[in-house]
Amino acid sequence: MRFGFSLCSDERNFLWKRKRYVANALKNVFHLQQDLQQHEVPVVAIITTGGGLKSMTGLYGSLQGLKKLNLLDCITYISGLSGTTWTMANLYRDAYWSQKDLDWHIGEAQKQATKCKMSCFSMDRMKYYNKQLCQRKEDGYRTSFIDLWGLMIEYLLNDGKDPHKLSEQRAAVCEGQNPLPIYVSVCVRDNYSTHDFKEWVEFTPYEVGLLKYGAFIPTENFGSEFFMGRMLKKLPESRICYLQGMWSSIFSVNLLQIWGLSHSSEDFWKRWTQDKIDDVGEKYPILPTRPHELRTRTYAPPGPLSNALRGALTDRFSVAQHHNFLKGYQLHNNYLENEHFCRWKDTVLDTRPNQLMQNPDHLGMIDAGFFINTSSAPLLRPQREVDVFIYLKKLFETLDKACKYYSEQKIPFPKISLSDEEKKNLKECYLFQDSDSPRCPIVVFLPLVNDTFREYKAPGVKRCCSEMEGGQLDLTSRSSPYCMFSVRYSDENYRRLLNLSEYNVLNNSQVIMQALQMAMQRKRQNMC
Structure with a gap:
């Protein structure tokens, strides 16, 4: 296990090579007279959200739009969760996918999105699932319904x-x-x-790691047994489908999250189920406390009825279980003084070290969409130095929640503010920045909305009367063909969603260009 908050050597080597692609792409796009130096090249990241086939198809369209603008080579990172991991996993089978036309990949995805899924439950498939799960158990993994879901994916x-x-x-x-x-x-x-306890986990081709602890292992060793940072038993690396089952585990929902879909507050449930903690320091301010020390508190555990209610509300149908590579590892006793730990210190156990350090045998991991539906957390590691975020989001609420979360964590992020009227009538693109904070990234927000696409089939090209139907997309109603639980689209619905996502990028190319220019200018100013 690698213990530290720096980037691994493989990623640093990747960044050095990737900057050459980005520098050449920016020179061509902006017709620069001179080559960009390494320190002048901005780091641009695409951030996606979940949502099943809808997110998968939308990401294909957005990438196609960036490709047509010659901006895909300007991107250094792509982060994903839930349905967008399906797109990413498919693309990265091809070692040179972004250097080619994306039509073939999009066509293959359409074939899978529109095929009949009923044979997923045929007797032959059931036998296949059983055989694969038995083999996985023999390999040393703890199997669950999430693994079956991965095989279905x-x-x-x-x-x-x-x-x-x-x-x-x-x-x-x-x-x-x-x-x-x-x-x-x-x-x-x-x-x-999930609001009370969640710890971000990132997966790259190089490493898998817990952001808060700065604990990383090589990707091929994820799932193997570790103790005190040493590997005890090597397990075969999981196929990508099992990871996709975990990344998009819709079956990890619990009653409390279902309650949250119709209510904006968990206060009622917290009042009756959470531990009661009083800060003694507020009553007795003369008690000395150093900056890195915990405040003195009194703790009252919930009673039997509250425990029963709490268990019923928080119990998840199924959670992916993997051997905990932090097992037996004692965190540094000065972890509260570590700024990187404090950046992600947000669980109810972070103020109770004796419970936090009781590492379980297995890590329970679920779809990040069950928190704030964003894949941005790993890209806000200061070591990655991301200058521009291209946020591909479904709704404004998800970006708003992310902004509030990062503000609470004191992580540099621009303030996101729209009026109630603006939230009801979202535009295709927004640019957010904090000009007073050079460490704060620039955010280009591209919500999935059907605005000018209703009347334009391409930027500046109006639809004729016979083409108006092609611009009509129902994205939000209960009868929408693009609901999160839909597993099959018609060819027409697939193409409409793909075209909408591509159009929204193409139609707002100037905003994306503006963000890139601002980032390059900021880079030059910081070096002066």
Whole structure:
């Protein structure tokens, strides 16, 4: 296990190579007279959100739009969760996907998105699932319904068995020829809501790691047994479908999250189920406390009824279980003084070290969409120095929640503010920045909305009367063909969503260009 908050040597090597691609792309796009120096090249990242086939298809369209603008080579990172990991995993089978036309990949995805899925439950498929799960158990993994879901995803997205593994994606970034993919999950614990306990986990072709602890292991060793930072038993690396099942585990929902869909507050449930903690320091301010020390508190555990209610509300149908590579590892006793730990210190156990350091045998991981539905956390590691975020989001609420979360964590992020009227009538693109904070990234926000696409089939090209139907997309109603649980689209619906996502990028190219220019200018000013 690698213990530290710096980037691994493989990623640093990737960044050095990728900057050459980005520098050449920026020179061509902006017709620069001179080559950009390494320190002048901005780091641009695409951030996506989840949502099943809708997110998968939307990401294909957005990438196609960036490709047509010759901006895809300007991207250094792509982060994903839930449905967008399906797109990323498919693309990164091809070691040079971003250097080619994307039509073939989009066509293959359309074939899978529009095929009949009923044979997913055929007797032959059930036998296949059983055989694969038995083999996985023999390999030493703890199997769950999430693994079965991963095998179903394999069928939904492929014509046959997919032997692809995450570590094999190193071939797609070894020369810096594609952006580095980052897949995101969150680690949870029993009897705690996702808001009360979650720890960000990032997956790259190089490493898998917990952001808060700065603990990383090589990707091919994820799932193997560790003790005190040493590998005890090597398990075969999981196929990508099992990871996709975890990254998009819709079956990890609990009653408290279902409650949150219709209510904006968990205060009622917290009042009756959470531990009661009083800060003694507020009553007795004369008690000395050093900056890195914990405040003195009184702790009252919940009673039997509250415990029962808490268990019922927080219990998840299924959670992906993997051997905890932090098992037996004692965190440094001065961890509260570590600024990187404090950046992600946000669980209810962070103020109770004796419970926090009781590392369980297995890590329980779920879809990051169950928290604030964003894959941005790993890209806000200061070591990655991301200058521009291209946020591909479904709704404004997800970006608003992310902004509030990062503000609470004191992580540099621009303030996101729209009026109630603006929230009801979202535009296709927004640019947010904090000009007073040079460390704060620039955010280009591209919500999935159907605005001018209703009347224009391409930027500046109006639809004729016979083409108006092609601009009509129902994205939000209950009867929408693009609901999160839809596993099959018609060819027409697939193409409409793809075209909308591509159009929104093309139609707002000037805003994206403006953000890149601002980032380059900021880089030059910082070096002066």
